[in-house]
Amino acid sequence: MNDDGSAGRARHSALRLLARREHSQYELRRKLKARGYGERLVDELLAELITERLLSDTRYAEAMVTNRASRGYGPLRICMELRDRGVAEGIVDKVLQEAEVDWDERLRHTYDRKYGGIAVESFKTWASRAQFLNNRGFSVDAIRRVIGNYGASTPNARRATKE
Incomplete structure (x- = not known):
């Protein structure tokens, strides 16, 4: 399943998911694998998307902090949710510190x-x-x-x- 056709379909699937909302690398990897794409193909695709700046855990974390804070959630809950979604602890801490949230x-x-x-x-x-x-x-x-x-x-x- 690692031919050009499946690579194109995997990329199309990833771009459709990213067009709806930001995703963490972990989330996007899980969703693509659930659709039957192989580990190696998914790894290569994620690397491409990161290089093209279409996929960013930092951008995902910033969007999540803004969204969850506006819905009445506090920093401890948001931190836990980000970590559950595979965002690195350093990114989580940095984004929460830099968030313009009172x-x-x-x-x-x-x-x-x-x-x-x-x-x-x-x-x-x-x-x-x-x-x-x-x-x-x-x-x-x-x-x-x-x-x-x-x-x-x-x-x-x-x-x-x-x-």
């Missing part, structure tokens, strides 16, 4: 979108909300900084007020 503002926006002005009336409620944000990929320190600790008298703490 993570505290993203956390606050995610919190407000989910809970609005609903007051925190118990520790159980606060813990549930903190867990939601933690599952979204925000650190415990960032959560405490933005929504406060339950019972704390910080300006950002959201507590029930007795009227």
Whole structure:
């Protein structure tokens, strides 16, 4: 399956996938192999696409950070997803550091979108909300900084007020 015809079909498949969205090398390799293209052919094709700058893990990571942050996900979750998709740790760290994202503002926006002005009336409620944000990929320190600790008298703490 390593003739010119299959090389052309593999390239066409890869370009169609890349036209829809950025892919990591790992993702594109997996998809091409699932379509029956051989290991050597896929390796050669990926090398060509990288040389032609049609495939870039850095560009993929930048797009993913922008997309996932806009959907309310934090840096820890995005980092995990990028690593799961085969992006090198060095690229992940660099892209997250250079991202023009105010993570505290993203956390606050995610919190407000989910809970609005609903007051925190118990520790159980606060813990549930903190867990939601933690599952979204925000650190415990960032959560405490933005929504406060339950019972704390910080300006950002959201507590029930007795009227």
